[in-house]
Amino acid sequence: MRPHVELIQESDLCWHDAELVRGDGKVKQRNLSYDEEDGSASTRVIFDSAWHRPAGYHHADIEWYVMQGRVKLGDRMLTKGSYFRAPAGLCVPAMSVEEGTEVLIFREYGDWGFSVSDKDRADFVPRGGNTASDEPGELTVVDSSRMEWLQNVYEGDTQRFLKLKPLYIDPAPEGQNDKGWVTMLAWAPPGWSDNRMVHHPVFEEAYSIDGELVYNFGTLDAGTYFFRPALVKHGHFVAGEERGWAGFFRLDGSLINWITTEEQVIIQGNNVNYDLETQAPLIAGIPVRSKTAGDWDLDGW
């Protein structure tokens, strides 16, 4: 259970002590989205001091994206644009993070738990929470700054002009779109637009890294974030003329865009004892928004 967040500006949020147990150092986090049932979370994390943690396994599927600074993972040095992912139960090497480093950390299908260990969790094969694969999972490490932008592979005619850098893809089997996983960077080039509404059978979340994208829920610019549950319509996109817009994306399955045009929503009823000018009800289902995002104009509802 994660709420529909659409949209918030990270700088509107308060800081918490980071949920990085078994590690030593002073670290803080902002909660972009939090599932209070299973402990899944999407967080923006800043290291106010150096931080170190011994080898061990997480209790959730974990992803890190380095926004700035340096993260040592075993003998690998991760810098700006680097990413790693480890399924729950997979032993990851000792980590050291330099003071001042900023990252996005995502947990899925579990909480902040971390067990110090030099081997995988013993009682199950670490694969990942939503995979259809029978293969054991592995540590994925990618440096996006060394990748080229690729052509979009997902449905929708103008969507093909979007550019992608796939970071972790777990393909869904035929007919099982709700299985698998996609984590990627996406870039809408300057002036890109798509005036249709789309929805899809998987959740979608994104943290905006650069540029600007105006759409039905407002304006995505650096530091804005949304978590959109499956089947929520979104669209009327127009990317900024200068740099377009780039964001870090996660989806809990294969993406297929179902498209709506000429959408129309009709709400009807008679007011009995209230004034339509000053007491008319809000519609149900307005997503979580932070103050910088302002009011939603209900486009696309």
Ligand SMILES: [Fe+2]
């Ligand atoms: Fe989408």
